[in-house]
Amino acid sequence: MARIIGGIGSSHVPTIGVAYDKGKQNDPAWAPLFDGYKPVAAWLAEKQADVLVFFYNDHCTTFFFDMYPxxxxGVGERFPIADEGAGLRxxxxIRGNVDFQAHIAESLVNDEFDITVFQDKPIDHGCASPLPLLWPHQPDWPGTVVPVAINVLQYxxxxxxxxxxxGQAVRRAVESYPEDLKVVVVGTGGLSHxxxxxxxxxxxxxWDMEFLRLLEEDPEALMRMKHADYVRLGGAESVEQIMWLSMRGALGTGPLRKLHxxxxxxxxxxMTVVLYEEGEPIARQTGPAAAAVA
Incomplete structure (x- = not known):
């Protein structure tokens, strides 16, 4: 049986990809960001994750406002990475597992989620910006991706x-797949901006720190919030934070252990990255470091 072994929350700022491609990992302005992903990448390598389920939003690359689901x-063996104006990366x-993707699509529809299915479409920075910070890519990615695009652009x-x-429905889909796959769910976007x-x-x-606390300890409080609440507290684009709730829903209703x-x-x-496993929380850190690196 496939199973979810952890969850990641990550920003998907497009300039992360630009800085990565220009080799700015050791630049003083960027090193704190890139160094923050290293423990997550090491955890993924240690666990040998087979699949990343990405909850992300498309920025009018795959879809446009005349038809925005x-x-x-996404269901397909490969998804090209979009050229968003800075040139081909x-x-x-991005690799896909068609059997697994199709199973999730069918399971979601049977679970009363009327989703759109796409193939042969480019994936933009919503997924492609953090992906190389999580997984090595030479000569190829070590696993496959299930891209799940969520509309946070057009009301x-x-x-x-x-x-x-x-997220709960995706968990049911994963756990009903007979192959032994180790799956990690990734919620992207935000935080405040x-x-x-x-x-x-x-x-x-x-607010960013409070959001992270509630995500871990009291997601119900975040579910009660309106879009206007997210916009007021974190800025117009911080409504992307609702995609982190898909990741949280896929991690079950029990306690979470924040690893990083x-x-x-x-x-x-x-710009934020957080790593979770299911289980009893680690003793909470206090002081300034808790707002930076745990």
Missing amino acids: TFAL NLPA PLPTARRCYRL QVHGERTGFNNTE QNYYLATTTA
Whole structure:
């Protein structure tokens, strides 16, 4: 039986990919960000994860506003990485496991999620920005990806609770697959940021820390929040945080053990990566370090 072995929350800022491609991993401005992903990459290598299920949003690369699905799942052997204006990236196409992807698609529909299924479409920075920080890619990726795109651009958006329930449905789909696969769920986006309008450059570290605490300890509180609440607290684009609830829903209803957290605010986006396993929490860290690296 396939099983979920952990969950990752990650920002998907497009400039992360640009900095990575330009070899800025040791640049003083970028090293704190890239170093923050190393423990997560080491954990994935140690666990030998077979599949990453990515909950992400497409930024009008695969879809556009004339037909923008609420939930969409990719089924295909390969997905090209999109050129978003900075040129083609020196990364192999993202690998897929068609049998597993098709099983999840069928299971979700039978679980009353009317999803869109896509293939042969490029994947943008919503997934491709953090992916090479998590997995090596030469000569190829070590496993496959299930891309699950969530609409956080064109209103009406799915509710935070609906995203959580999507994660629960994905868990049921994974656990009903007969092959022995080790699966990690990844929720992307955020945290606080706004890139347009009167509040351009807005961030709220206090809210970011509270969001991370609630995600771990009280996701029900986050499910009760409206989109306007997320926008007010974290900026217009921080509504992406509802995608982290899909990851959280896929991790079950029991307690979580946070293995690692890195929070780096050096641009307009609070860039964050967090790693969870199911199980009793580790004793909570206090003080300034808790807001940076745990």
